[in-house]
Amino acid sequence: xxxxxVDHLLGIxxxxxxxxxxxxxxxxxxxxxxxxxxxxxxxxxxxxxANIFFENSTRTKLSFELAEKRLSADVIxxxxxxxxxxxxxxxxxxxxxxxxxxxxxxxxxxPNPGAGIFLSKHVNASIVNAGDGAHEHPTQALLxxxxxxxxxxxxxxxxxxxxxxxxHSRVALSNIFALKLxxxxxxxxxxxxxxxxxxxxxxxxxxxxxxxALEWCDVANMLRVQNERLDVxxxxxxxxxxxxxxxxxxxxxxxxxxxxxxHPGPINRGVEVTSDVADxxxxxxLEQVExxxxxxxxxxxxxxxxxx
Amino acid sequence: MIIFVxxxxxxxxxxxxxxxxxxEIDIILHRLACQLQENHLDFKDTVLIGIQPRxxxxxxxxxxxxxxxxxxxDVKLGSLDITxxxxxxxxxxxxxxxxxxxxxxxxxxxxxxFIDDVLYTGRSIRAALTAIxxxxxxxxxxxxxxxxxxxxxxxxxxxxxxxxxVDAINNERVTVLWxxxxxxxxxxxxxxx
Numbered sequence: 072x073x074x075x076x077v078d079h080l081l082g083i084x085x086x087x088x089x090x091x092x093x094x095x096x097x098x099x100x101x102x103x104x105x106x107x108x109x110x111x112x113x114x115x116x117x118x119x120x121a122n123i124f125f126e127n128s129t130r131t132k133l134s135f136e137l138a139e140k141r142l143s144a145d146v147i148x149x150x151x152x153x154x155x156x157x158x159x160x161x162x163x164x165x166x167x168x169x170x171x172x173x174x175x176x177x178x179x180x181x182p183n184p185g186a187g188i189f190l191s192k193h194v195n196a197s198i199v200n201a202g203d204g205a206h207e208h209p210t211q212a213l214l215x216x217x218x219x220x221x222x223x224x225x226x227x228x229x230x231x232x233x234x235x236x237x238x239h240s241r242v243a244l245s246n247i248f249a250l251k252l253x254x255x256x257x258x259x260x261x262x263x264x265x266x267x268x269x270x271x272x273x274x275x276x277x278x279x280x281x282x283x284a285l286e287w288c289d290v291a292n293m294l295r296v297q298n299e300r301l302d303v304x305x306x307x308x309x310x311x312x313x314x315x316x317x318x319x320x321x322x323x324x325x326x327x328x329x330x331x332x333x334h335p336g337p338i339n340r341g342v343e344v345t346s347d348v349a350d351x352x353x354x355x356x357l358e359q360v361e362x363x364x365x366x367x368x369x370x371x372x373x374x375x376x377x378x379x
Numbered sequence: 380m381i382i383f384v385x386x387x388x389x390x391x392x393x394x395x396x397x398x399x400x401x402x403e404i405d406i407i408l409h410r411l412a413c414q415l416q417e418n419h420l421d422f423k424d425t426v427l428i429g430i431q432p433r434x435x436x437x438x439x440x441x442x443x444x445x446x447x448x449x450x451x452x453d454v455k456l457g458s459l460d461i462t463x464x465x466x467x468x469x470x471x472x473x474x475x476x477x478x479x480x481x482x483x484x485x486x487x488x489x490x491x492x493f494i495d496d497v498l499y500t501g502r503s504i505r506a507a508l509t510a511i512x513x514x515x516x517x518x519x520x521x522x523x524x525x526x527x528x529x530x531x532x533x534x535x536x537x538x539x540x541x542x543x544x545v546d547a548i549n550n551e552r553v554t555v556l557w558x559x560x561x562x563x564x565x566x567x568x569x570x571x572x
Contacts (some may be wrong), residue, residue: 100480103479
């Protein structure tokens with residue numbers, strides 16, 4: 072069936088394999104579109120999209136906005152820092168006020184897990200989750216898998232290790248759901264303090280030795296150390312983290328194969344990955360960014376086609 | 380999936396008649412190739428664009444005839460998908476699914492020939508006219524179509540080259556089958572059920 076099984080993109084958890092295949096297929100076509108000399112199609116000219124960001128974001132917001140504009144949708148932006156949220160307005164009131172200006176779709180980032188799900192039950196618009204606290208960041212996981220598929224041909228059967236702060240990372244959780252759905256093998260690697268206790272229940276293995284994890288994997292997804300979320304000390308020093316879980320050229324060259332290196336950005340150069348790794352041919356970090364626009368165009372296109 | 384639909388419509392419902400046989404199609408294709416060559420000679424400044432999804436079979440056939448029977452060396456053939464340019468987005472039940480666009484040459488200042496199997500309302504060609512502009516400004520655009528359904532146009536669009544003109548009524552569908560995709564060369568008129 073050539074349509075999504077959902078009316079909102081709240082998390083990878085709510086998708087099935089066919090949805091992911093459909094999104095990837097559609098993204099292939101949009102990737103061709105954004106590489107033309109005229110990178111725009113008129114498809115969504117009667118759709119208005121509100122980007123509501125209650126949390127800071129640069130690249131996700133840019134990527135969504137560009138995707139919407141490439142589809143010819145009308146776009147309005149709203150950030151919490153300059154809004155009446157500070158004056159005490161509730162989330163539903165804020166969104167309903169925006170929707171009364173005839174908005175069809177809402178792209179929302181919010182610090183609270185489940186904010187998108189809550190909203191989808193109470194307002195009349197298609198919701199795209201652009202990150203909700205430590206819960207999910209579905210478009211990031213989709214573009215990560217899409218980039219793996221582009222580089223390695225397929226995601227199924229590949230060994231993927233996610234390295235870093237798994238505990239606070241919505242990127243990690245969405246990636247685990249997406250990779251498992253596509254039958255990839257997943258390990259997580261990081262300091263014990265940053266690995267959730269029951270993470271194995273999601274069907275992933277835990278590895279605390281980065282070297283062993285790298286020897287096993289085809290793809291290493293290096294997560295950012297999110298200093299802003301680390302309210303207490305989870306590891307002694309950044310320097311010690313880098314020594315144990317940072318990826319450098321020496322580690323890569325010690326392997327008997329070329330693994331693919333990914334990073335959701337923004338990179339702390341010299342912390343999660345060294346510059347020579349980030350800028351090497353094995354890194355697909357910039358491809359991830361390019362694919363982000365195509366994936367978001369696909370998601371918005373497919374959801375918009377269900378708006379009646 | 381397409382084969383299945385064709386299969387059902389051809390065998391489960393009785394009301395269908397053959398419009399063109401394989402032999403007739405072959406003769407028409409050769410005539411269309413001749414007409415193209417008459418206007419474009421060596422095809423130096425001409426590009427052929429098959430409209431996805433069903434126009435590409437016709438475009439590939441013409442390309443083959445031009446190369447093999449008429450010894451045209453340099454025919455440039457591409458395919459154009461019009462999904463994102465259609466005017467019925469969100470107006471049907473189904474999500475419109477895209478196909479591959481492959482134009483690996485410049486269309487700027489070229490003579491473009493759109494190739495599609497059936498010209499019906501003209502809306503696809505309207506979309507194609509918009510879509511091709513993303514690739515440059517052609518010198519001129521022509522339209523070649525195997526079947527021209529007369530009297531059913533919604534827009535002022537007419538073909539420059541036509542295989543056969545048909546007066547099919549609105550609850551009939553014209554189905555063009557190609558050996559490489561559907562197992563036989565034939566054109567049927569099928570009554571919609």
